[in-house]
Amino acid sequence: MQNPAHITEKAEEIDGKKKKKIVVVDEDVMLNYPHEKSQEVKPSTLWSKYSMIKAVLSVKENIEINKFSRVIAFLKRNSVGYEPTKSKVLTRQEIDTFLTNADDMKSILIKMNRRNVCTL
Structure with missing residues (x-):
């Protein structure tokens, strides 16, 4: 049985593609998602969401987003100075x-x- 969080993330991604009419998932598209979410959630949550999206896209769409270096660099920069509670x-x-x-x-x-x- 799939984790509900994975299903939710996939639904958000599909919904986002439909709204924005995104056909291809590339580094620029993937960089936009954490950039928008970084205003709402903590860096640890961003990393978690990135991991979930990475797993779903790898299995369902055969897209390896771990090769998107700018996305990882953004996540690292966003985490600088963050102290988890x-x-x-x-x-x-x-x-x-x-x-x-x-x-x-x-x-x-x-x-x-x-x-x-x-x-x-």
Whole structure:
């Protein structure tokens, strides 16, 4: 089964081609996509989208966009100075405090799931 993100990206690409009447995917076309998206998303997301598009185009269209050096150069320049944010992780003590003190009626599903995971 295909990842929904891949399907979404492919749909966006096909939709974009139809709207702009793009027949050929070349380096200039591929450079336009991350340039437009760079105003909306973080560099890490751009790299992720590039990777998804690269995989879909390689398999479905037999187009190797990893050879488009200007696209990769743009992604690298766009990433300069970017510091990803780390996700916060609960400590064992914080989890135990939650399980002990949280209202059962509001948090029962979370508590049950946590206890089931711990017993596996």
